[in-house]
Amino acid sequence: MKLISLLLATPEGDELGRLQLGDVAVADAGEAGGALRPRLDDEMAQLDERILSAIEQEGMALAMDRIDFRIVVSRALLGGEDAEEILIRLPVREATQSTNETDPPSADRPPRDSSSVLDGLFDLDRLADGEAPHA
């Protein structure tokens, strides 16, 4: 079984950090047993939910449409045969980010600078130093 990690990046491609996805594992060929035909639609829908929930918990939202999202996830799952874990790179934006750049900051939503989206995310530099990510 392989675990899944999300590599979150801005829509422009700047990497923000990495999240390990809990409670989901990807089975190698034959590893899930052969008694039942897999219900792939259910599995993929559950994976969608876990990923979107993990992103949401970081105060962010997916910055791509749902089919593109599925394509990215599916490519990662199908291409991860030799990797120790499945790494899925996803573009995200701040969940509270206004779509209208001229909107003034509201009183109950303080302005956030671009570095604030890193809050709560695992730092890639620390990952390279061997520290464990937080889920």
Added chain:
Amino acid sequence: MSTTTTRTGTETTTITAGDVRQVTALTGQEITAICNAAARVARDFDAGSALVDCSLLALNDVITAIRLQFYVGQELVREYAYVIADQPREAYGPSPDRPPLGPIRDGARVRLIVNPNGRVSKEFRDAWFRQLGWTDAAPLRVPDGTTHQAYGTFTSGGYAVERQLLVNPKYDRPVSVPTGQGILRPRKEG
């Protein structure tokens, strides 16, 4: 029901992508072998990227079958179908590098189509096909009195495809079963 296991009291969802990858890889290997054997008519046919799309479509349950079709005009000459099984199957049949081959007449063309899965919403299916650049394909004409032959299955875990061969009796031996309507990626035609 999805495959789940319980680990230290937490329900873990298991994604069976490895089985889909294995079966579609075997399917791709066989389709490549067929195209190589029919290189005279399929030399410009690029199955590679279409097969990658097929893997994505299969993993998301968008399709029920992949069909490699050789045809003349609007008439089927020979078809290799890989029909996704509803339940686990035993593997049998020739290895993917030794599929049953036969004559393909000069002037034949080749195309790869898929059959949409009617159990998922049309909106969902259409979004996938649109995003991957696939379009509707007109069914080919199949002569009366034909039969089809199942010649093997590719399996991994509980996931399987049945391998079926259709041959137009005008060009070879008797075959059957209409090919039905499918989804075509026309740029992949050779």
